[in-house]
Amino acid sequence: MVVRALRDEGVKYIYGYPGGALLHVYDALFQQEDVQHILVRHEQAATHMADAYARATGKAGVALVTSGPGATNAITGIATAFTDSIPMVVITGQVMSHLIGEDAFQETDMLGISRPVVKHNFSIQRPEDIPATIKKAFYIAQSGRPGPVVVDIPKDMTTPTDRFPYEYPKSVKLRSYNPISRGHSGQIRKAVDMLLQARRPVIYTGGGIVIGGASDELTELARLLNFPVTNTLMGLGGYPGTDRQFLGMLGMHGSYEANMAMHHADLILAVGARFDDRVTNACDKFCPTARIIHVDIDPASISKTIRADVPIVGPSKVVLEEMVGLVKESVKKPDAQATDSWWKQIDEWRGRHGGHYRTDDSELMKPQQVIEMLSKVTNGDAYVCSDVGQHQMFAAQYYKFNKPNRWINSGGLGTMGFGFPAAMGVKLNFPDADVACVTGEGSIQMNIQELSTCKQYDLPVKILCLNNQSLGMVRQWQDMNYESRHSQSYMKSLPDFVKLVEAYGHVGIKVDKYSDLEAAMREAFALKDRLVFMDIAVDPFEHVYPMQVPRGSMRDMWLSKTERT
Amino acid sequence: MRHIISVLMENEPGALSRVVGLFSQRNYNIESLNVAPTEDATLSRLTVTTIGNDRVVEQITKQLNKLIDVVKVVDLTEGDHIERELMMIKLKANGQMRAEIKRTCDIFRGQIIDVTPNTYTVQLIGASDKLDAFIASLGNTAGIMEVVRSGVSGIARGEKVLSI
Numbered sequence: 001m002v003v004r005a006l007r008d009e010g011v012k013y014i015y016g017y018p019g020g021a022l023l024h025v026y027d028a029l030f031q032q033e034d035v036q037h038i039l040v041r042h043e044q045a046a047t048h049m050a051d052a053y054a055r056a057t058g059k060a061g062v063a064l065v066t067s068g069p070g071a072t073n074a075i076t077g078i079a080t081a082f083t084d085s086i087p088m089v090v091i092t093g094q095v096m097s098h099l100i101g102e103d104a105f106q107e108t109d110m111l112g113i114s115r116p117v118v119k120h121n122f123s124i125q126r127p128e129d130i131p132a133t134i135k136k137a138f139y140i141a142q143s144g145r146p147g148p149v150v151v152d153i154p155k156d157m158t159t160p161t162d163r164f165p166y167e168y169p170k171s172v173k174l175r176s177y178n179p180i181s182r183g184h185s186g187q188i189r190k191a192v193d194m195l196l197q198a199r200r201p202v203i204y205t206g207g208g209i210v211i212g213g214a215s216d217e218l219t220e221l222a223r224l225l226n227f228p229v230t231n232t233l234m235g236l237g238g239y240p241g242t243d244r245q246f247l248g249m250l251g252m253h254g255s256y257e258a259n260m261a262m263h264h265a266d267l268i269l270a271v272g273a274r275f276d277d278r279v280t281n282a283c284d285k286f287c288p289t290a291r292i293i294h295v296d297i298d299p300a301s302i303s304k305t306i307r308a309d310v311p312i313v314g315p316s317k318v319v320l321e322e323m324v325g326l327v328k329e330s331v332k333k334p335d336a337q338a339t340d341s342w343w344k345q346i347d348e349w350r351g352r353h354g355g356h357y358r359t360d361d362s363e364l365m366k367p368q369q370v371i372e373m374l375s376k377v378t379n380g381d382a383y384v385c386s387d388v389g390q391h392q393m394f395a396a397q398y399y400k401f402n403k404p405n406r407w408i409n410s411g412g413l414g415t416m417g418f419g420f421p422a423a424m425g426v427k428l429n430f431p432d433a434d435v436a437c438v439t440g441e442g443s444i445q446m447n448i449q450e451l452s453t454c455k456q457y458d459l460p461v462k463i464l465c466l467n468n469q470s471l472g473m474v475r476q477w478q479d480m481n482y483e484s485r486h487s488q489s490y491m492k493s494l495p496d497f498v499k500l501v502e503a504y505g506h507v508g509i510k511v512d513k514y515s516d517l518e519a520a521m522r523e524a525f526a527l528k529d530r531l532v533f534m535d536i537a538v539d540p541f542e543h544v545y546p547m548q549v550p551r552g553s554m555r556d557m558w559l560s561k562t563e564r565t
Numbered sequence: 566m567r568h569i570i571s572v573l574m575e576n577e578p579g580a581l582s583r584v585v586g587l588f589s590q591r592n593y594n595i596e597s598l599n600v601a602p603t604e605d606a607t608l609s610r611l612t613v614t615t616i617g618n619d620r621v622v623e624q625i626t627k628q629l630n631k632l633i634d635v636v637k638v639v640d641l642t643e644g645d646h647i648e649r650e651l652m653m654i655k656l657k658a659n660g661q662m663r664a665e666i667k668r669t670c671d672i673f674r675g676q677i678i679d680v681t682p683n684t685y686t687v688q689l690i691g692a693s694d695k696l697d698a699f700i701a702s703l704g705n706t707a708g709i710m711e712v713v714r715s716g717v718s719g720i721a722r723g724e725k726v727l728s729i
Contacts, residue, residue: 111579116590120633123579140633175729176575176636300627303620 001127001166002091002158005134007034008168011062013053013428014038015046019066020106021093024158038428038457040421041449043070047077048418048447049425051086052385055408056426058213060087060141067093068106071152072113076415078148079117083412084207084234087146089137090114094123097154110152119147127157128164135169144179145298146211180297183314183322191269191293191310192326198267199338200289200345201227204250207234207411208272208296208316215239215404217320218271224327225334228346230258232273234411237401241380247346248355251279252548253393256353256559259546261346262287263555271295272316275306276412285553295319353546353559355397364539365514367391367466371398374436374464377521382434383408383426385461387419387443390472393544395438417446423461424454434462434525441467441494441535451504454531462524463533465497468540476543480558497535506531567596568622569641569648569719572611572629573727576602580634584611587632593617593625597650597693597716608636608729614693614717636729645722651688651715652696653678657708658685666707673699684710693717 002025006014015038018026029037040046043065050061065074071092081088095104111121120140122133130153137149195201209218209231215238222229222245229239230250239246248255250262262268268290273279275294280286283305294301294308295316302311312319357368371394374382380400386392386409401407408426410418423437437444444465454461474489498508507530511520517536524532549556549564558564574580581600588595593615600611615625622640629638641648658666663685670677670687673695679686689699696714703709721727 112582115579115583115586121579125578174633177633298631300624300631304624 001130001164002134002153003028003032003035004166005131005168006062007032008131009134009138011035014062014064015040015049015425016064017043017046017066017070019068019070019093021067021095021155022064024155024160025064025093025153027160037064038453040453042447043073044077044417045421045424045447045450045453047074047088047090048080048421049428050088050090051077051081052408052422052425053429054081054086054088054146055211055422056383056405056429058087058211058405060089060138060146061425063088063090065090065092066106067095067110068108070106071108071110075113075117078114078150080410080413080415080418081148082117082119084410085146085211086148087141088148089134089141090148090150092150092152094152094154096156097125098156100154110150114150117148118150121150121152123152124154124157127159127162130157131166131168132172136172136174139172140177144177180314181318183295183312183319185322187310187312188319188322189326191312192323192330194267194291194293194310195225195227195269195323195327196330196332196334198227199335200264200266200342201225201269202247202261202265202267203227203229203269203271204232204262204273205229205235205238205271206232206273209235209238210404212272212297212316213404214272214315214317214320217317217324221320221324221327224324226339226343227269227334228261228343230254230262232276232279232411233396233409235273236396236407237404240402241400242402247350249396250554251276252281253397253544253546254548255355255397256546256557257346257349259548259554259557260349262290263553264345265290267291267293269293269295270308271320272297274301274304277305280306281548281554281556282551287554357545358560365512365517365537367394367468367538367542368398369514370464370466370517370536370538371395371438373517373521374438375399377518377525378434378436382406382436383423383430385409385419385423385426385435385437387437387439388414388416389440389443390468390476390542390544391438391440391443391466393473394466416443420444420447420461420463421450423463424450424459427459427461428457437461437463439463439465440472441465441469441491441497442471448500451501451506451531455505458529460527460529460531463531465533465535466538467494467497467535468538468542469494470540472540472542473544479543497533501531501533506533508533508535511536566618566622567614567616567642569646569717570613570615570622570626570629571639571641571719571727572613572635573603573637573729574609574611574632575634575636576607576609577634580609581611583632583634584613584629587628588613588615591624591628593621597714599716599718610727612716612718637727639721639727641719641721644725646719647722648692648717648719649690650693650696650717651690652699653686653688653713654700654709655684655686655711656703657683657710659683662707666703669699669702673702675699
């Protein structure tokens with residue numbers, strides 16, 4: 001019934017790892033061909049693959065893991081999806097129902113362990129409830145503010161000899177859960193009035209635009225108004241990265257112009273973003289002259305850290321559509337003179353820093369150069385799946401995403417080991433697309449066993465390992481705050497990655513010089529049907545800038561090792 | 566400020582743990598908590614008293630509303646309401662103290678619901694501060710052996726109801 005329900009939900013791939021509690025389900029999988037199972041090498045990777053599928057398509061990915069250690073290994077992946085509001089259904093095996101609570105072999109309280117990191121979870125009490133529960137799981141995961149849903153299934157609920165009537169419901173309704181479908185019209189009208197009167201406006205958007213499929217509406221609104229747009233780490237791609245109105249990312253490692261514009265704005269339109277601490281810096285110094293319109297599907301995200309003057313609860317796409325309509329109808333137009341002088345100011349900020357980095361102070365390749373090359377070689381059109389650390393910030397800053405759903409990274413939880421399985425999940429579902437994993441020698445070793453999965457299923461992702469022989473972001477903080485005491489942030493005895501990937505049957509390329517980079521990268525992407533691991537030696541002393549000064553305002557930033565605002 | 570938040574939720578296994586988990590996970594404070602099924606056995610009514618500023622309480626009600634099992638949430642302290650708590654208290658009652666406890670009990674309109682030669686068990690119903698006052702009035706000399714309090718239950722005054 002589990003497999004049949006997944007088939008009827010239209011699921012093509014599931015990612016998982018078998019075990020005792022799931023043997024009945026795996027036997028059912030064996031006897032059909034509609035739902036294909038991808039066998040990973042560690043359950044964490046299964047959840048990241050499912051998660052990345054969801055990030056690239058907007059539809060819930062599905063992971064299948066056994067009880068006990070299988071379930072606990074999946075927790076990091078579930079939490080990763082939860083923090084970034086990614087729809088996912090995780091089916092976990094459980095020991096037989098009569099053994100629950102008796103410390104049985106491979107028993108763990110998955111409902112209890114997963115509770116703080118899921119949107120909801122279910123335990124199957126009667127086999128006949130399986131189809132309806134799976135339907136509910138997909139409905140909850142994909143509607144409203146999306147998130148992961150766990151369905152815990154005791155082994156005796158899947159006994160193949162027990163027969164039950166099967167019906168997969170077309171739709172479900174829950175009396176206690178009614179996700180909102182549109183915003184309050186009066187509030188939207190009020191917001192548009194404010195937008196049309198603004199003199200120094202900024203549109204600040206997050207992952208809600210990407211997962212809410214609202215990037216066309218955002219682009220239209222911004223262009224109608226000629227307002228600047230900045231994206232959060234999760235929101236990149238929500239607005240075209242090469243557009244003149246785009247200021248880049250904001251926040252801790254945001255661009256100089258984005259952070260300066262935010263600080264001096266008189267009106268901020270926030271859509272699908274949650275004023276995260278990595279964006280706002282010190283809340284009491286945040287944007288002192290701005291009034292704030294906050295559009296979000298989750299009322300709990302509004303006025304959580306920064307109080308909104310005009311709160312609007314609703315799906316980003318529908319609310320923005322309504323705003324576009326109102327702006328078009330309105331006889332009032334934005335004050336062109338005010339907007340012009342605001343753009344003049346912004347362009348001046350852009351000219352002052354504008355993402356410069358130094359290339360002249362050492363022979364070593366800069367990590368920024370690698371990302372810029374990737375952007376060039378793939379025409380800004382690749383799926384870029386990132387791990388966590390300095391390389392993630394460089395990718396966010398220097399890869400120009402013109403389309404949504406192409407930038408796939410663990411923004412909220414910051415899960416090292418995410419990037420590689422994420423790239424696998426995307427490649428499997430988009431076999432013709434260029435899929436790059438931007439990683440470091442630290443992150444990649446957290447899920448490197450998946451090289452084996454890639455061999456089994458022919459997943460020719462391109463891995464760009466920015467090898468600085470240290471945990472770069474940790475090291476940067478130690479340089480800046482701990483007088484360069486590099487406690488446990490360097491890696492002795494790194495493997496020879498080229499030999500390692502070759503042992504798994506893939507292609508490895510080592511790049512030491514910038515002059516070799518372009519040719520090597522073009523070669524890697526030309527090898528369409530092979531996984532290529534590029535081990536790229538980069539400057540181990542490089543820091544990510546700009547970097548906001550702790551407990552400061554948006555405009556307080558380090559711009560280089562020696563220069564601050 | 567102290568708030569009494571009433572929650573109507575699905576009477577499902579695990580529903581209570583979601584509410585309690587939410588409070589600990591987000592560092593909200595629980596002063597008291599009680600829960601029982603309503604006249605409709607598929608629904609439970611949960612009452613939690615908490616202390617926090619307006620911003621925190623706004624977050625608490627929003628976060629509670631987000632839980633899938635929660636049907637409705639109301640902050641009773643926003644309007645006129647009645648709150649009640651039940652207390653059973655077992656006291657040493659010897660000699661002169663027997664009459665003294667009986668008198669205090671009458672003043673507070675409590676009932677003695679169990680008696681042994683050496684103890685009284687008193688039942689008292691009222692707002693929490695009344696129960697506190699009763700304990701205080703017994704003074705230090707009273708031999709309090711055991712106190713059981715139900716936690717606060719509340720209901721809105723007038724015609725307002727919390728139902729589906």
